Amino acid sequence: MERVQALATRLRALEDKDAIRELIARYGPMADSGDASGVADLWSESGTYSVGGVAEAKGQAAIAMLIDGEMHQNLLAKGCAHLLGPVAIVLDGDAAIARGHSVVFCRDESGYRVWRVSANRWELIRTPDGWRVSRRVNAPLDGSGEARQLLGFGDRSDNGQTLKVESHEELNAPKSRATVSLRVDRHRL
Amino acid sequence: MERVQALATRLRALEDKDAIRELIARYGPMADSGDASGVADLWSESGTYSVGGVAEAKGQAAIAMLIDGEMHQNLLAKGCAHLLGPVAIVLDGDAAIARGHSVVFCRDESGYRVWRVSANRWELIRTPDGWRVSRRVNAPLDGSGEARQLLGFGDRSDNGQTLKVESHEELNAPKSRATVSLRVDRHRL
């Protein structure tokens, strides 16, 4: 029975990684189909999404507004793709961190061009409804240290002991306080 | 014994997702190495591949012709890459749907450029030989509703009850009827 228990533990770790990969794999297709509530549901209720140079969204309603907002709708109307790279996942019980690239392609009169290339750090938590994003930080890879740090593994410990997920206490605002602040984007659409 | 059975069921679900990811991950490398029969074997015998604005292929022979055809051979000679993004998979017993992006890069005298950016809906079935693609629909993300719908999750039910794989009855034509219709592509090579 001990042996079966050991198998169950190993299986659960694989299931967790699969669920996290699946969650993140849904972001691009949902964003590019304009599915605002689908995207918002990838996050926990008080989850945050920091889009470097573009917006800071706090809570599911604010995250949905990023998809329903003018900038994203403008991209959708032109034709766009939010392509993600594979994510490297560090799992630590009910929390996890995933790191990877995202690239936004945008269509204009001359064809497709590379509009934005970013680093992403995803912080994830296990909720009663499954894994959800508690915090995503995105920053354009423009030579600055910020984006590079998002992709860094610190001391690269795999055993999770160094996994630091920022406290979410300050995010536990009531849903009605969900806010999104949009900045003028430096890239012209 | 019940517990072992439960583990076996969970393990099989992970194996199915792994096999589907692997199947789809082979498409790009096989296409870009010019392996027509390898690409065709990713599909079921009566499988279809709709390449939006380019071609409609029905059956493995027709799918192989897409790789051996002039357009793809032209791309290969210039240097091209069919890069896929991660796929989001909804599994339902012996059927599955996967959604994700594909990007074709093409080399010209000035370097590489983004030639095509598409949405993909993959319908898959379990066959005696393992998972195969029964239907792939690809459409360029050009702002039209068609491509966006391919990436949409409908009501986003995860439990598979809403999974709709189109009937393949009409595709069960004899192999000799495999057809491919090539359209003039709107992008110049």
Next chain:
Amino acid sequence: MERVQALATRLRALEDKDAIRELIARYGPMADSGDASGVADLWSESGTYSVGGVAEAKGQAAIAMLIDGEMHQNLLAKGCAHLLGPVAIVLDGDAAIARGHSVVFCRDESGYRVWRVSANRWELIRTPDGWRVSRRVNAPLDGSGEARQLLGFGDRSDNGQTLKVESHEELNAPKSRATVSLRVDRHRL
């Protein structure tokens, strides 16, 4: 007990594939965060990395030098992303081969552009510390046969019997002999 053993064997195969995907998924984030020792540790001690048209690195020290070297640091300062596609993995006990694309995006005054699009063949081995890359061969997809062959599956046997991992005997040079030879790159930075 036999049944539990069979589950354990299947589980281990999935764990191996997960570990290999994870290892390869770390390359891009580590490279773009400038983590030279992290990148080097993805390889075995005597591992090699052939960057077609750019460099031949042999041993972890040489691979670290690719990241610390002028070309890569130049890319990092401008802003770059080493985006990988999904890998198709053929597993054979303690060895494996993975095939997939990589794309390097680079930022210049006009935005991001596609700098390099390559084929990759990763040879991996199980070591006491887990899976490591024993050999990576990268070649730009420029229409040449070399890059296309890297993505090819030979006879596409899945059962591993045709898996050929090149002998690493000749690579077992002492670490002090780690060498890297840099070639002038044909693309201007």
